[in-house]
Amino acid sequence: MAERNPGMTTTFDDVVTPLTLPVDLTGGAVPEAMVMDGIVRGQAIVGRTRSNDTMLGLKFDNGGRPVRVDLELSADEATEKWWRVRVPEEHREADLTLPRLVSIRAGQKARLVGAALVTQLAEDSPGLTRVAVSFDLDADEIDPEGLLMIEVLGVSLGRDDLLDVRPALGLRYDAVRVTERGADEPRLPAQVSGGHTIKARTRHGWMSVVPGEGVTSVELEAVDAPLQLAALTKKNRYTRVGAKAMRKGTRIARSQARQAVSSVVNTSFSVPDGAVEVLDLQGRPVTEGVSVTRGPAGRLVVTLAESVTEPVLVHIDTKPQGRRSAGFLGATEWAIVGVH
Structure with missing residues (x-):
């Protein structure tokens, strides 16, 4: 057989060795994450969604056994930045703080395996809003080549009075973990988070x-x-104070008051x-x-x-x-x- 011309090859010509169980994927810059559709690969995270419908393809060797998959998603401050840049202006501000509803499908038949409601970050609560969904797949639901397909799809309810229009945009894939499930262990039903x-x-x-x-x-x-703290305005009237106008000590006090109530x-x-x-x-x-x-x-x-x-x-x-x-x-x- 003629030798392959290296000048005409692509990354798809390289043989990817599948991961072995248990799989703990926390970064996207690995060859085993073969499919990243609508996802920007990350280093410390698997990736970040850049569209409303995303797909992740992970190659691993399940040895013909059923598996359990743990998927971690989150929203952070960068999620809001992506929202401001990529969402049409008429929806941008109105939808920024609304929750994100996504459905999760997996396997060869794209079976609905769960759903997650990711609440947006409050202005005075920096950090992550993380959700986790676990689901089971039978051996015949995984591609014979060992390619596991996971879809995270923004749910459009067609109800403008409820949720935003592009819920999956900017969310993080934090981790994908795959472990073996016992043959006699019952399969989990569709899971929800949030x-x-x-x-x-x-x-x-x-x-x-x-x-x-x-x-x-x-x-x-x-x-x-x-509880909402009140402050005296210039007109000697008490009014609710926004988070940006509060001092750090006041924010802490309000947070403690919320927890108490x-x-x-x-x-x-x-x-x-x-x-x-x-x-x-x-x-x-x-x-x-x-x-x-x-x-x-x-x-x-x-x-x-x-x-x-x-x-x-x-x-x-x-x-x-x-x-x-x-x-x-x-x-x-x-x-x-x-x-x-």
């Missing part, structure tokens, strides 16, 4: 993502709103009819197999039948039908107190 507290503020209420498969009921508990259950909370809706990841109302009832101590109970097999969104509208009911304030937070 669903423990309904603190993701949308344009019209609060939202959380909860699993569907295997869930019979979700209890939601209303808690009092965080956030666990207080609001027992007198009034929930208007039609304030709670359940949506699928396409933004369509889920009515069959779903019931919403009131419980004691400011609780709502959302019950899902076995027919609901995929993750769903629970949205609490703070202004149903365009009006605000007494005692039903948008500043109130909701916590998931039980998934049964």
